Amino acid sequence: MGKIPQVLDRWGRPVKRSALTEEVAAPTVGGVRSPITGYPADGLTPLRLASILREADQGDPVRYLELAETIEERDPHYLGVLGTRRRSVSQIDVTVEAASDSAQDQKTAQMVRDWLKRDELTEEIFDILDTIGKGYSFTEIIWETSEGQWQPARLEWRDPRWFRFARHDLATPLMLDENGQEVPLSPFKFIFAQIRAKSGIALRSGLARVATWGWMFKAYTQRDWAIFTQTYGQPVRLGKYGAGASDRDKDTLFRAVANIAGDCAAIIPDSMSIDFVEAKSIGSSTDHYEKRSDWLDKQISKAVLGQTSTTDAITGGLGSGQEHREVQEDIERADARALAAILNRDLIRPWVDLEHGPQKAYPRLVIARPEKEDxxxxxxxxxxxxxxxxxxxxxxxxxxxxxxxxxxxxxxxxxxxxxxxxxxxxxxxxxxxxxxxxxxxxxxxxxxxxxxxxxxxxxxxxxxxxxxxxxxxxxxxxxxxxxxxxxxxxxxxxxxxxxxxxxxxxxxxxxxxxxxxxxxxxxxxxxxxxxxxxxxxxxxxxxxx
Incomplete structure (x- = not known):
């Protein structure tokens, strides 16, 4: 009987088959991997934002990741364009190319094709593409064995707050164990996805780095807009009192003026009066708030989708819209190719190694829209x-x-x-x-x-x-x-x-x-x-x- 070949992961570490069917990064209430998050976006200022990003650059990404999560919840525009980009890739058909025409390679490729027919695959890919916003994502592979055959049972998204990067390079991923210690990722257990918006370390390559600044400035603009609309959108209530009015009379007049908007009624002495001063040119005074909010939204559209024509009604004509659409297709193709490479490296190759041992060539996933061909x-x-x-x-x-x-x-x-x-x-x-x-x-x-x-x-x-x-x-x-x-x-x-x-x-x-x-x-x-x-x-x- 021949010796079973040693299976190694991408970092050259031996694989422990006995641990592959167990969950190693599940959340724990009250532990270091808690699903409860903070809200650093509350009361966010430029100084606080700069401090949060600086912490992430130095290897502590918790507040940055919580902020990235928060702006997805609070900004409908960012949520919409980011979801559009992720769903456009997650719904593309996935095909498999066999390593060769040999019977064994064809059988292996068919094994992968059969697994890809799972209904959960679209949502699992959508979760993996969380990397587009935050710069990286971690997905745990839950393996199962049936009659001695290995197969991924499911792919579980894991909160990136439960992971860190080695301090010597800020690139090697680590996991927090039950004691809060940073340990290497278990071999063949994780899909570590990186789809960069820019070159550099993962902590500085996510779209959220740009989106946080745009969201903060838009929040200021929307707050000022709301205050202006509420305060100056109504007539100014001006109370007048005589020269001999006492402090008590002044307090009575102020309460009357303050409550008249909600109660629509007030009682004041004969010696006092209330005037209503209408605000002029309200419409033209609020235009700059709307224009600034729309401009910031367009910048987010450019960053996420590479264009604005599919999210904003104003375009430069039919030709311009077609040009913008081509830019978006370029981004989609790049995302699809990057995702396929990640899955081939962290999922398909480990699966084949577990099932058949190391191979010279492996089946290859292809994520691409079919080209029209005669x-x-x-x-x-x-x-x-x-x-x-x-x-x-x-x-x-x-x-x-x-x-x-x-x-x-x-x-x-x-x-x-x-x-x-x-x-x-x-x-x-x-x-x-x-x-x-x-x-x-x-x-x-x-x-x-x-x-x-x-x-x-x-x-x-x-x-x-x-x-x-x-x-x-x-x-x-x-x-x-x-x-x-x-x-x-x-x-x-x-x-x-x-x-x-x-x-x-x-x-x-x-x-x-x-x-x-x-x-x-x-x-x-x-x-x-x-x-x-x-x-x-x-x-x-x-x-x-």
Whole structure:
């Protein structure tokens, strides 16, 4: 019995299989991993914000992470644009590329494909993408074993406040244990995701670093706007008292003026009066509050989405909107590729190592929107190359058409000419459409069909005028060979790639208008003319006899 190969994580540490099925970073009420958070955003000032960010830069990210969480809860615009970016990636279909065409690699890739069909995957990916806002995220892998087979049971988001970075580089992730000590991450237990908004350490690469400043300034503006609207949006209440009024009379007048807005009633002595002074140009006085809030929102849109056209009504026209949309697609593609690389490194490779041991090559997750591709043109271009001897992987062709790899027990579609009991065309149209196969040089033609017609015409023509008609018919037969081979080659590729008869029918109907049958039609027309001429010659010879 061979020795089981040692499995190591990305940092070169040995994996303890016995600990993989246990949760190591679950929350604990009253412990160091408490789900209860603070609210450093309350009463936030520029000095406090600078202090919070400085703490994070020095390796203490707790208040920064709590602030990042708070602004997502209190700023609808930031929550909306950040959620849009995360959901745009979490809802993209995930595909799997096998490491090779070998049976084992195909089986491993199918194992991953089956796991990706889980309904929870979209939400799990959304949680992993918490890294976009905060700069990094941690997701614990809860493994399970069934009949000796390893498989991720679920992916649990973990609060980043429960993790730290090594002080010597502020890059190596550490976890807080039950005693509050910083310990290395358990091997094969975490997906450590980093999708940076800017280059640098994870603590300074999140979008929240920009969003906190914008949110604070907008909060000041909105507070001032609210005070202005409440105070100056109503008439100013001005109380007047006489020269001999006592302090008690003044207090009575002040209470009357203060309460008149809510009570709409007041009692004052005859010697006093209350005037209502209307505020002028209220509308123009509040414009700058709204403009400043909108401007700050646009800056957040630029930071998160790379543009403003999908979140603000004003755009620079149709062309500008299209340009902005392309920028957002660039960001989406970058996020998707970064996420796929993270999952391949921290999830797929560990899974394959646990199940099959270290490999030279691993299946690869691909997260990308499908590019629009003309499959008919692909089939038409590929068929002649295969006929010419080009070697092509079946798995690549299946991936192009979205077809799965067949199992041993699956019923496989094959060309009708290769099925038992199906004969080539007999000249009466039986099977001629899909079974007739024209000979290459040095091969004999099948009986029946067009080939039989050519043979009979040639025989008749030779009996009448062999020196003139026979060479023409031989030349036509040779010219028909490559034309038929090219047409049938394209159809065979479609038949090989189709997963069902209905799918093959749709592919054939779609691709047939592009099949070049002109050359074969010309040869066939010449052959029919020669056959007709040969027949007339034979009839005339019989009549003369």
């Amino acid at each position: 499959l008919t043109a692909f089939s038409n271009a590929l068929a002649p190359l295969i006929t010419a001897g080009l070697r092509v992987r079946q798995s690549e062709v299946r991936d192009k058409f979205g077809l799965s790899d067949p199992d041993e027990k699956d019923e496989i579609l094959v060309p009708r000419s290769a099925q038992p009991g199906v004969q080539p065309g007999d000249g009466n149209g039986n099977g001629a459409e899909s079974a007739v196969k024209y000979p290459l040089k040095g091969q004999s033609a099948p009986a029946g069909g067009v080939a039989a017609l050519q043979a009979e015409s040639a025989s008749a023509a030779r009996s009448a005028a062999p020196d003139e008609i026979a060479p023409i018919l031989d030349r036509m037969a040779r010219e028909a060979d490559p034309e038929m081979e090219a047409m049938l080659g394209q159809i065979e590729v479609m038949l090989e790639a189709a997963g069902s008869l209905e799918e093959f029918r749709e592919m054939l109907l779609t691709g047939f208008p592009d099949l070049d049958a002109g050359g074969f039609a010309n040869v066939l027309g010449d052959a029919m003319a020669a056959a007709h001429a040969g027949g007339r010659a034979a009839v005339e010879e019989d009549g003369d006899g």
